[in-house]
Amino acid sequence: MPRLAGAVKRLPSLEGFRIAFSMHLDPKMIPFVEGVLARGGAAYLTTCNPDTVRDDVVEHLCAQGAEASAYRGMSMKEYRAAADAALEWEPTHLCEMGAELSAARARRPGGGRDRGSVRGSLEATGSGISRIRGLDLDYPVFNWDDLPVKEGLHNRHMVGLTAWHTFFARTGLTLHEKTVLVIGYGDVGAGVADSAKAYGAHVMVAERDPARRLRAAYAGWEVAELPEAAARADVVATATGADGVVGAALIDRLPDGAFLLNVGHRPGEIDVAYLRSHDHREIIPFVEEISLGDRRVYLLAGGSMLNLVAGAGDSLNAFDVTLAVLTEALGFLVHEGSSYPAGLHVLPDFVWRAAVS
Ligand SMILES: NC(=O)c1ccc[n+]([C@@H]2O[C@H](COP(=O)([O-])OP(=O)(O)OC[C@H]3O[C@@H](n4cnc5c(N)ncnc54)[C@H](O)[C@@H]3O)[C@@H](O)[C@H]2O)c1
Numbered sequence: 001m002p003r004l005a006g007a008v009k010r011l012p013s014l015e016g017f018r019i020a021f022s023m024h025l026d027p028k029m030i031p032f033v034e035g036v037l038a039r040g041g042a043a044y045l046t047t048c049n050p051d052t053v054r055d056d057v058v059e060h061l062c063a064q065g066a067e068a069s070a071y072r073g074m075s076m077k078e079y080r081a082a083a084d085a086a087l088e089w090e091p092t093h094l095c096e097m098g099a100e101l102s103a104a105r106a107r108r109p110g111g112g113r114d115r116g117s118v119r120g121s122l123e124a125t126g127s128g129i130s131r132i133r134g135l136d137l138d139y140p141v142f143n144w145d146d147l148p149v150k151e152g153l154h155n156r157h158m159v160g161l162t163a164w165h166t167f168f169a170r171t172g173l174t175l176h177e178k179t180v181l182v183i184g185y186g187d188v189g190a191g192v193a194d195s196a197k198a199y200g201a202h203v204m205v206a207e208r209d210p211a212r213r214l215r216a217a218y219a220g221w222e223v224a225e226l227p228e229a230a231a232r233a234d235v236v237a238t239a240t241g242a243d244g245v246v247g248a249a250l251i252d253r254l255p256d257g258a259f260l261l262n263v264g265h266r267p268g269e270i271d272v273a274y275l276r277s278h279d280h281r282e283i284i285p286f287v288e289e290i291s292l293g294d295r296r297v298y299l300l301a302g303g304s305m306l307n308l309v310a311g312a313g314d315s316l317n318a319f320d321v322t323l324a325v326l327t328e329a330l331g332f333l334v335h336e337g338s339s340y341p342a343g344l345h346v347l348p349d350f351v352w353r354a355a356v357s
Helices: 002-010 027-038 055-063 076-088 100-107 126-133 151-171 187-198 210-218 228-232 272-276 316-334 349-356
Strands: 018-023 042-047 093-096 120-123 140-143 179-183 202-206 235-238 259-262 280-284 287-292 295-300 343-346
Touching: 002 027, 002 316, 002 349, 018 027, 018 076, 018 100, 027 042, 027 055, 027 316, 042 055, 042 076, 076 100, 093 100, 093 316, 100 120, 100 126, 120 126, 120 316, 126 140, 126 343, 140 316, 151 187, 151 259, 151 295, 151 316, 179 187, 179 228, 187 202, 187 210, 187 235, 202 228, 272 287, 272 295, 316 349
Parallel strands: 018 042, 018 093, 093 120, 120 140, 140 343, 179 202, 179 235, 235 259, 259 295
Antiparallel strands: 280 287, 287 295
16 A cells, blocks of 8 residues: 555654544554554554454554454444443544544533543544534544545445445346446445446436435436335445435335345444344345245345445555545644644645645
């Protein structure tokens, strides 16, 4: 990862800074966290999704000096306790994907204005940014999702590609002659739709925002209504970051043999509890067959982010850009960024440009 290596070299000393992470703990994160430790920072690792934790990655990073409270399959109670433990560790800065630590801090007595140890935070996801908007925090949070080099590359181009690669690998099927319903037409949904078409599918898009529905229509997609469109879908892919998008009403219309998958941040986009209230069994790894009367539908990766839980996520070359931007952002955050006013800011251009120039 040459861009990341360059960004780590430019990283200022992190001596005296305590950084609590809430992120996907997969092997691609290793060189980034090692870079933080090498520059003298202290690191506390928690996950933003228990389904994506690689225990060997956590073990490796702890052997390098990080502390951690994260393991694959931790319960929601353990997950929340890990966020509390990260705050007890008194971090100076947060590095988040989904704002779990900021939300935990806001839940404490005194809320997000308890004058705790945190001086600033980075947030990488649309879901986390929506969450931050509802919190009253006493530190600046830098949104590095809405950047042309993050959302415009990773979200727009990599998620769809890697989600379909994972679909092919896990099911043994391709998309030829299949109708795919993409729900949510942000950058992620647009990439999921483009890749599905490139791999041979007929694509329908469902989107609740009228401007984005128009954008989908102008891109040439069939814009469909829920839940009616579900009756024509061989594969339903959610990409919204919202809970309860695919509920019982939609599931009950799916044709026999339909697949359900999610790439959005929230594991609750698909009503997995409703599906699992019927007869179900894992027929091959990451593929659950659910019997709904005389129909069978297939849930991939338990409704969690398919490309990360059942696949390897972004390519190394693409993630090199993402991690280089994150590294530049962290160097900015611990110094200049911490003196910005409390509240949400988009990461300034001069910070991330160094990563891609
Ligand atoms: N799997 C991955 O590797 C990966 C990578 C990046 C982002 N993400 C996640 O993917 C999700 C989407 O990212 P984005 O950048 O496109 O976000 P976005 O917020 O720009 O787009 C989401 C879209 O979903 C729509 N939506 C929300 N609820 C809906 C509903 N009930 N029905 C129809 N449409 C609905 C919204 O109107 C919005 O247009 C986020 O949760 C993000 O964190 C996943």
